[in-house]
Amino acid sequence: MNLSNLKPAAGSTKTRKRIGRGPGSGLGGTSTRGHKGAKSRSGYSRKIGFEGGQMPIQRRLPKFGFKNINRVEYKAINLSVLQQLAEKESLAKIGLDDLINAGFISSNQLVKILGNGSLNLSLEVAAHAFSKSAEAVIQAAGGTVVKL
Numbered sequence: 001m002n003l004s005n006l007k008p009a010a011g012s013t014k015t016r017k018r019i020g021r022g023p024g025s026g027l028g029g030t031s032t033r034g035h036k037g038a039k040s041r042s043g044y045s046r047k048i049g050f051e052g053g054q055m056p057i058q059r060r061l062p063k064f065g066f067k068n069i070n071r072v073e074y075k076a077i078n079l080s081v082l083q084q085l086a087e088k089e090s091l092a093k094i095g096l097d098d099l100i101n102a103g104f105i106s107s108n109q110l111v112k113i114l115g116n117g118s119l120n121l122s123l124e125v126a127a128h129a130f131s132k133s134a135e136a137v138i139q140a141a142g143g144t145v146v147k148l
Contacts, residue, residue: 075109079134080117082125095126096148119143 020031033040049056082094085102099105113125115133122142130138135145 072110074112074129075105076112076114077104077127078114078116079119079137082113082123083117083119083121086121086123091123093124093126113138 017027017032018025019027022028030040038044049058051057077099081104085091085098085104086094089098089102091098096105096111099111100107105111110129111127112129112131113127113134114131115137119137119141123138124144124146125138126146126148128148130145130147138145
């Protein structure tokens with residue numbers, strides 16, 4: 001075997017249709033375009049989205065609503081959850097690692113502490129964001145708030 005006798009495997013290639021090369025080829029005349037009409041003419045191009053006069057999909061299903069690309073989504077954790085976690089694990093500091101280990105969040109989520117529930121322990125709480133009510137309750141209980 002050498003470069004002079006290489007060829008593709010049998011049946012792996014087809015010869016292309018040579019359209020419009022006379023009647024003997026069987027593909028002359030209308031050159032596979034049929035008779036008359038816009039599609040048979042040179043220069044024809046259909047508008048993008050044209051569906052033969054049927055109402056096109058971009059008009060049947062219009063866009064709706066708005067997606068804010070700058071939205072920051074937080075996982076909400078309530079004070080009642082922090083209270084239970086601190087009692088169960090006997091913690092004085094609650095950070096992201098504690099919430100991940102307890103299964104409340106995954107490692108790539110941002111956390112916001114919300115003020116639902118009560119807190120009667122003095123805790124140091126670290127999170128990405130706090131509601132005003134949660135911050136007030138934590139500080140009233142003698143704890144501290146650490147924003148990450």
